[in-house]
Amino acid sequence: MPNEKEPVVIESSFHVRYAETDAMSVVHHAGYLVYFEEARSHYMRELGSDYANIENAGFRLPVSEVGLRYVGSLRYGDRVKVRAWVEENRSRKIRFAYEVYKEGDESILVTGFTQHIWTDHNGRVTRAPQQWVDMMAS
Amino acid sequence: MPNEKEPVVIESSFHVRYAETDAMSVVHHAGYLVYFEEARSHYMRELGSDYANIENAGFRLPVSEVGLRYVGSLRYGDRVKVRAWVEENRSRKIRFAYEVYKEGDESILVTGFTQHIWTDHNGRVTRAPQQWVDMMAS
Amino acid sequence: MPNEKEPVVIESSFHVRYAETDAMSVVHHAGYLVYFEEARSHYMRELGSDYANIENAGFRLPVSEVGLRYVGSLRYGDRVKVRAWVEENRSRKIRFAYEVYKEGDESILVTGFTQHIWTDHNGRVTRAPQQWVDMMAS
Amino acid sequence: MPNEKEPVVIESSFHVRYAETDAMSVVHHAGYLVYFEEARSHYMRELGSDYANIENAGFRLPVSEVGLRYVGSLRYGDRVKVRAWVEENRSRKIRFAYEVYKEGDESILVTGFTQHIWTDHNGRVTRAPQQWVDMMAS
Numbered sequence: 001m002p003n004e005k006e007p008v009v010i011e012s013s014f015h016v017r018y019a020e021t022d023a024m025s026v027v028h029h030a031g032y033l034v035y036f037e038e039a040r041s042h043y044m045r046e047l048g049s050d051y052a053n054i055e056n057a058g059f060r061l062p063v064s065e066v067g068l069r070y071v072g073s074l075r076y077g078d079r080v081k082v083r084a085w086v087e088e089n090r091s092r093k094i095r096f097a098y099e100v101y102k103e104g105d106e107s108i109l110v111t112g113f114t115q116h117i118w119t120d121h122n123g124r125v126t127r128a129p130q131q132w133v134d135m136m137a138s
Numbered sequence: 139m140p141n142e143k144e145p146v147v148i149e150s151s152f153h154v155r156y157a158e159t160d161a162m163s164v165v166h167h168a169g170y171l172v173y174f175e176e177a178r179s180h181y182m183r184e185l186g187s188d189y190a191n192i193e194n195a196g197f198r199l200p201v202s203e204v205g206l207r208y209v210g211s212l213r214y215g216d217r218v219k220v221r222a223w224v225e226e227n228r229s230r231k232i233r234f235a236y237e238v239y240k241e242g243d244e245s246i247l248v249t250g251f252t253q254h255i256w257t258d259h260n261g262r263v264t265r266a267p268q269q270w271v272d273m274m275a276s
Numbered sequence: 277m278p279n280e281k282e283p284v285v286i287e288s289s290f291h292v293r294y295a296e297t298d299a300m301s302v303v304h305h306a307g308y309l310v311y312f313e314e315a316r317s318h319y320m321r322e323l324g325s326d327y328a329n330i331e332n333a334g335f336r337l338p339v340s341e342v343g344l345r346y347v348g349s350l351r352y353g354d355r356v357k358v359r360a361w362v363e364e365n366r367s368r369k370i371r372f373a374y375e376v377y378k379e380g381d382e383s384i385l386v387t388g389f390t391q392h393i394w395t396d397h398n399g400r401v402t403r404a405p406q407q408w409v410d411m412m413a414s
Numbered sequence: 415m416p417n418e419k420e421p422v423v424i425e426s427s428f429h430v431r432y433a434e435t436d437a438m439s440v441v442h443h444a445g446y447l448v449y450f451e452e453a454r455s456h457y458m459r460e461l462g463s464d465y466a467n468i469e470n471a472g473f474r475l476p477v478s479e480v481g482l483r484y485v486g487s488l489r490y491g492d493r494v495k496v497r498a499w500v501e502e503n504r505s506r507k508i509r510f511a512y513e514v515y516k517e518g519d520e521s522i523l524v525t526g527f528t529q530h531i532w533t534d535h536n537g538r539v540t541r542a543p544q545q546w547v548d549m550m551a552s
Contacts, residue, residue, distance in 0.1 A: 014428065015452070015455065015456075017448060017451060017452055017455070018298055018299065018304070018451055018455070018465075019298060019304050019306055019447075019448045019451060021298050021299040022294055022295060022297050022298065022299070023193075023294065023297035023298070023299070023301040023302075023351070023352055024198060024200065025299040026299075028294070028295050029171060029200075029201040029204065030168045030169075030171035030172055030175075030295055031168075033167060033168035033171065033433075034168055034431060034433045037168075037431060037432055037433060038429070038431055041429065041431070041432070042429075050491065051432075051490070051491075052489075052490055052491025053491075055161075055490070055491075056491075060162060062162065062167075062208070062211075063167040063208055064207070064208050065205075065206065065207050065208065066167065066204075066205070066206050067203075067204070067205045067206075068203065068204050068205075069202070069203050070200070070201055070202050070203065073200075075299070075466075076299055076465070076466055076469070077464065077465075077466025077467075077469075077470075152290065153314070153317065153318075155310060155313060155314055155317070156313055156317070156327075156436055156437065156442070157309075157310045157313060157436060157442050157444055159436050159437040160432055160433060160435050160436065160437070161432065161435040161436070161437070161439040161440075161489070161490055163437040164437075166432070166433050168433055171295075172293060172295045175293060175294055175295060176291070176293055179291065179293070179294070180291075188353065189294075189352070189353075190351075190352055190353025191353075193352070193353075194353075213328075213437070214327070214328055214331070214437055215326065215327075215328025215329075215331075215332075299469075300474060300476065305447060305476075305477040305480065306444045306445075306447035306448055306451075307444075309443060309444035309447065310444055313444075331437075336438060338438065338443075338484070338487075339443040339484055340483070340484050341481075341482065341483050341484065342443065342480075342481070342482050343479075343480070343481045343482075344479065344480050344481075345478070345479050346476070346477055346478050346479065349476075
């Protein structure tokens with residue numbers, strides 16, 4: 001549709017840490033949720049809405065749902081590349097999508113999403129300040 | 139249906155570890171994948187098919203897909219209770235489902251599933267030995 | 277000396293989790309600090325002074341120093357056994373010592389200590405309530 | 415002494431990850447061993463001796479001893495800075511030392527060391543290839 005914007009895709013990259021591997025010699029499947037989190041943090045910092053600021057302002061973005069598909073794997077020595085974008089951006093919830101690659105290789109290794117709700121610091125669902133909703137939409 | 143069996147539900151329980159909590163004072167969302175893994179390990183040990191034996195026999199069960207929904211949370215001091223069962227059991231893949239509770243409270247906090255494929259020790263998809271397929275079905 | 281008491285040694289045990297292993301197929305060296313923490317939590321629960329209660333009463337026991345020596349290793353499929361005792365017990369600090377074994381084998385795999393200071397919930401060094409000092413000494 | 419060289423100090427930096435914090439709102443004490451590992455990996459990459467290459471050549475550098483002192487703490491939103499250098503470099507063992515800072519602040523938060531032994535891929539103690547001993551000494 002004419003007014004459908006392409007989402008802003010922001011890429012972050014970092015090395016696989018040895019502690020993240022398991023006895024199958026690859027990154028343990030739970031580690032990708034931490035990679036997603038790092039990618040999401042980077043996304044927010046790039047858009048100027050550091051999640052640390054969001055917490056300092058009394059808001060939280062707890063995770064309400066996640067889904068991941070594992071196609072390939074990463075090893076120690078690889079450099080991780082995560083592409084992240086906002087898939088849904090509403091006043092009370094936000095959904096990020098992710099694709100994980102190995103630097104220097106265009107095959108997608110893992111895909112997934114994380115859905116979050118906006119709460120106050122006591123965990124009550126709330127509306128996000130409009131400035132952050134706008135920022136995430138940029 | 140008459141020939142639909144109820145799945146065998148096996149419960150495991152253990153304490154929340156301080157290292158598993160995060161700055162929101164609750165268990166970090168990635169930690170539940172580790173709880174699922176512990177519950178799955180316990181499930182297999184209870185049925186006599188310890189995953190360590192599976193690996194020693196040259197097979198692997200890597201995770202191909204996961205999904206989790208977070209409704210409530212756990213804190214340090216809580217005792218975790220995970221109910222696990224096999225949702226789908228085929229010669230090349232197996233799917234476990236999980237429900238997480240806090241001991242002494244019947245509210246479901248987190249639900250989820252993990253899907254696995256049977257591979258050899260080189261990661262090639264293979265058929266599971268029939269004895270394990272039968273065991274998981276029990 | 278006649279009035280030197282033998283310390284109370286409390287043993288805890290649990291399974292190695294797959295997520296705790298690394299690409300060397302053994303438990304990652306940082307994982308032992310989490311095992312120590314679990315052993316320390318168990319120690320306090322056994323003596324009736326659950327660390328969750330300590331936090332709820334407004335006190336904290338942050339770690340100020342640790343040391344570990346690694347002699348052997350643990351694998352997935354092993355059951356960990358940790359022996360813990362209080363090595364030093366003062367009003368402002370406490371020191372625990374640990375020995376890690378594999379169940380069914382008396383060889384020590386890892387030894388270590390963790391030193392802690394008593395603080396209030398704002399992180400200021402404080403004196404521990406006498407009841408807890410007495411309890412830890414028991 | 416005239417022939418005592420100043421060690422090469424290599425600095426690495428990265429963001430605190432939310433998963434690394436605990437319910438005290440600071441980085442969990444075990445997380446610093448992972449930071450040390452990341453700093454050590456960076457050190458080797460900078461000197462051209464990537465640890466992944468060492469493993470591919472059939473050698474391992476397991477950790478035999480560690481020690482850490484915690485003076486301050488790090489929070490989500492902080493950027494970690496680790497200074498690492500080789501404190502002892504022999505044919506059969508190597509010892510790294512570390513200092514952890516928060517970017518933009520010169521106060522040392524955590525100090526520590528990790529000692530490693532050179533082994534073959536079966537875990538037998540061995541002598542390091544001379545090229546790596548020389549490289550680490552540079």
